Amino acid sequence: MGLRLYNTLTRKVEDFKPLEEGRVGIYVCGPTVYGHAHLGHGKSYVSFDVLVRYLRYLGYTVDYVQNITDVGHLTDDADAGEDKIGKQAARERKHPMAIAEYYTRSYFEDMDALNCLRPDISPRATGHIPEQIELVQTLIEKGYAYEVNGSVYFDVSKWPSYGRLSGRNVEDMQAGARVDINEEKRHPADFALWKKAEPGHIMQWNSPWGRGYPGWHLECSAMSMKYLGRTIDIHGGGIENQFPHHECEIAQSEAANGVPFVRTWMHHNMVTVDGQKMGKSLNNFITLKQIFSTHTEHKHERLSRKYDPLAVRQLILQSHYRSPIDFSDAALSAAQSGYDKITNTVKSLRKKIEKIPGKIEETPGSEINEYVKSQLQQNREKFETAMNDDLNTSIALSIIFKIATITNEYINYPGPDKVTKSSLLEIDKFFRNLGGNVLGIIKDEYDQQVESDDIKRYELAIDGIIEWRNEARRNKNFVIADKLRGILGSVGIILEDKPDHTSWRLG
């Protein structure tokens, strides 16, 4: 059985089959870069990162496109309010592009820390103005859009399936529409493709309809089309983006191209704080930098300590991408313990491998080694079964834990059978492939960084030895004094005897 994915469009778990054999095109809605990424972003991009990694594990060539929204995302979803980046720029007294640049860099820093692979292409909305204008022109030509006072709107009444993805219908939208209706729109559900720029708006371009800027939804249609073609295999995003963002994307793209836009729609669930969605606009967010930082001045009041970025990744993978995660310090703390357990096991395993010298000997067919081998085999299959079932990372993670437990027992196996290097290497391969390449929580190499605390203790131990030696020297016990000089000297610790004291250094 191969990979099966839940498709929001059909509300079914379906067999996954890309348009072109062996090659998958994925488009994921990226961040609007006007602030540091928070835990909600973490859940989003870790979820899709695991999808990309698993597809590559299965042998697919993946073209992964994830956009950067650097213009057009307004503070109000109903095509009103300010541009989020322009607003932040005014606050920081910088050019909007400097704001976008700064937070784009910050975003990738955090995603790198979470071990998310970089998308193959990270197209920027401002970098695709001509493509967006052309798409608007096509929609006007085909009768799906209309211009009013320099702005262009999509005419939802011309697109009967509008609302299908999110399960809404246009009448409900009308009934629920706000009082402060945009008078330019023919129908309250119509959405902006191009907005006329106010005079003070810094981010604006010429268009056939005058100076303006693209509507937020437009970029995803234009850029996915440019880099992945008119029909894409998988489109990902947050469930909160099903409406209006993804509905608008579908309407724009299909009206323009006359072919299906997306074969599989995937939506991850939210991170909540006290049951409410974590979001920048809701101002209840905890940034990833606050979670990772050692600097206490950045510490968030809800955090008791800093956490390892990969422990945060593990927390995210502990629940299914379609389930929400309620943020708490306790949950992070538990994930950190679990992460430490796996990390320590892998480190011990690799230390053991290093210590067994020589080339890989043949497994002697002993009971313990056969047991380890069969466990690896069985659990690899279970892992794949779990991942094939709409990416059940929670079960996949539990399998990594199970193998960690087996590994600890195996490493310390008292005999009579011998622990073999080949079995240890098999285990390490399992960890590297499934825990590393697929789940991204096991590193290929861990820093050799030694706690400076350890060094301090060794230094103090040498100090203590030297002190004792001084005592011996004062008592004319030169046997001990010379013996100690010899032992330390043999590893390059050099003693310098002076009349009143002895100093030492690493030679």
Added chain:
Amino acid sequence: MGLRLYNTLTRKVEDFKPLEEGRVGIYVCGPTVYGHAHLGHGKSYVSFDVLVRYLRYLGYTVDYVQNITDVGHLTDDADAGEDKIGKQAARERKHPMAIAEYYTRSYFEDMDALNCLRPDISPRATGHIPEQIELVQTLIEKGYAYEVNGSVYFDVSKWPSYGRLSGRNVEDMQAGARVDINEEKRHPADFALWKKAEPGHIMQWNSPWGRGYPGWHLECSAMSMKYLGRTIDIHGGGIENQFPHHECEIAQSEAANGVPFVRTWMHHNMVTVDGQKMGKSLNNFITLKQIFSTHTEHKHERLSRKYDPLAVRQLILQSHYRSPIDFSDAALSAAQSGYDKITNTVKSLRKKIEKIPGKIEETPGSEINEYVKSQLQQNREKFETAMNDDLNTSIALSIIFKIATITNEYINYPGPDKVTKSSLLEIDKFFRNLGGNVLGIIKDEYDQQVESDDIKRYELAIDGIIEWRNEARRNKNFVIADKLRGILGSVGIILEDKPDHTSWRLG
């Protein structure tokens, strides 16, 4: 005396004065992202990074824009040949934008390693197609450009000062023109503003002249104008870009805007290998990654070892930005030694500061402390005088070395005067400001990372001690055995005696 800079346009060192008081706009030609950055890029961006850093040190607000060329840079400077990125994309079988993305990331990785501050805005050529098309339209309207077969060329005959920056004249250009002349051009010196796209060309956009892409020179004019205004204070680049690139920029910008384009043109000299320019297109380059890498498989045959990125930075700063550097492993090696010397001094200084407890005491006015203070004062002035003189980083560096020598003497000063914490802090401030903030070769914090080699030696020392203790135990010399257990135990090294051997661990 304030900052003076050599202006290529006037061929004089001039007083620097920005258009707007207290604020400087700088545009620097960035990389064409189709390969890893090499040492030549290092020299370029370190040079301008020091300019930016020094201007900020002097109190200016700096708007630093450095572009990313991701389309339009052809393999042949005479507007012929293939697009460099398109060519690499074909070679790697990837979308050109994926190539640009990959090498842009690589570029910033290397620049971060060299401690170059990120530009405030890093605009991409593909992200500014509308702006470039508008500029071409303006030039056609004003009679400076003409369209032929879907391409647009700048008419050099309409711009008499063409060649002024580089000291060439148009007649020479004609005489020296290649045989394979582009027949569309009215004059061989005319240059492409917009190129008609061949059918197979992936990177192309609609324009008033059909599908095509911008000429390489165009982006810098369009993007500097957008982010820094029509007249910019400083434009930087390599001397090899004076012609044709910067000549073309001047012609385009001034013809379109009718105001001076750049007040100060700054050009750095090249990195040479055996006397020839190091360049990707010349295939004699050594990438920064090869120089920094610990992976032997990446090692360049001309390198004897890996070098610290900041040692490379130091090598670059050892010569003036307008002088060439001839690459050699010996030069890198010497720079590494110098860098190590400064680094070790700063580390020792900070260790000393940590070891002196309590709050900062007053300097008691002793001779040695007064000497240190006056040296810092004098050398700060000398440093500024050197930097003010067209950024003489070579002298500035020598001053850091001088203070390092004084520091080493001071730290180990045998008395009778006391080394004071306040003087040590003064020295550290000097290093942080001038060696750190301005030159970028001294870090605010060094990794606490201990050589694992040291740890190994300490472990071996403990092993040796334990072995001797075992001997003592066998000889029933329990005084020694217990003493050693006590010494090690007191620092948390725990011994476990078993019948045949003793193991130990950090408790």
